[in-house]
Amino acid sequence: MRKGIYLSIGEVSKLTGTHIKSLRYYDKIGVLKPAYIDPDTRYRYYDFSQLKLVDIIQFCVELGIPLRKLNELMEKDGLIHLTQLLEVSKEMAETKIRTIQDGLNFIDDLQLEIQQNDQISPYDPPNRIDFPDIYYMLEPITESTDEKEFYLKLRGLYAAVAKQGYKSGYKFGLLYRFRTNAVERYQFIDILPTTKNGAKDIIKIPAGPYIVRHIQESRIEKAKELFAEIFKTGQDVIVVETELVTGLYNAERPLYELRCSVPDLF
Structure with missing residues (x-):
């Protein structure tokens, strides 16, 4: 193996800000398989091209999209149905916006009532x-x-x-x-x-x-x-x-x- 073209799990963690335990979990559930696993040490190694996938996964996590949903949108050869993922992401984001707006309306109503009371x-x-x-x-x-x-x-x-x-x-x-x-x-x-x-x-x-x-x-x-x-x-x-x-x-x-x-x- 030419290790020079791969990134260790620690390097991926530093470059993406993703915890090593999270990367191991992504491997476990099948959304981010290492490009190579050393047969002797069992260390995980990743390709530079996989950094974009890590960003997509983190994006899903931040929006609250279940990672099993991402798994459903991935083919065995690594292809991602990105259009569908973006549609799901947009729907989740709009739901969060509505929830936040409801919260702001609640705060406004409560502040007004407190002023009156x-x-x-x-x-x-x-x-x-x-x-x-x-x-x-x-x-x-x-x-x-x-x-x-x-x-x-x-x-x-x-x-x-x-x-x-x-x-x-x-x-x-x-x-x-x-x-x-x-x-x-x-x-x-x-x-x-x-x-x-x-x-x-x-x-x-x-x-x-x-x-x-x-x-x-x-x-x-x-x-x-x-x-x-x-x-x-x-x-x-x-x-x-x-x-x-x-x-x-x-x-x-x-x-x-x-x-x-x-x-x-x-």
Whole structure:
């Protein structure tokens, strides 16, 4: 063998910035076979032309393309279906861009909410505030549902949202529908506005005015006392309770928002 025309695995590692263990792994799964293996020492040697393939592999790794996919696009003689690989790469890159943009939108929304919530005091009187349409996915609960069960059900809600192809927001909490002779209790997560139909466990809270109170502890069970004037009408009432996110957030003692529907809204 004329070693002068080959690169050792260490040289390939230095030239490409790829860890030696990674190069050995690429050999193991068949995406980068050495050009030559010394029969005595079992050392791996590579051709200069293989450096471009190392770059392609690293490109796939950075985009999150499974290397088994690259393996599927390689022929036994080393030919690569590059057009197909680029199509897969573009799709993965666009998906990452959408994910990053969703993350930026989430940060913007949360920053705006924090700015608004930091102006709120639990000692402020109730306010009448107009809200847009809001969509919630619901899970029935009982008066005896404890914190552990609540969070187990919450995980189930997020899984259901993903399974049904919806996108969830970041708010969750309790929703009580007070009827004349009964109280329906639910926990919820909010989902992004949707035009999908047929989901029986999704409720649209219509846009309109709500009476809002900010309090220092969960008090949805006391809604009839806190919104006594509204309950005197005898009509069905929906009350929603969520934690408020603030700039100095105290996970052990968060502030809460209670939102009560105005009669004739539903």
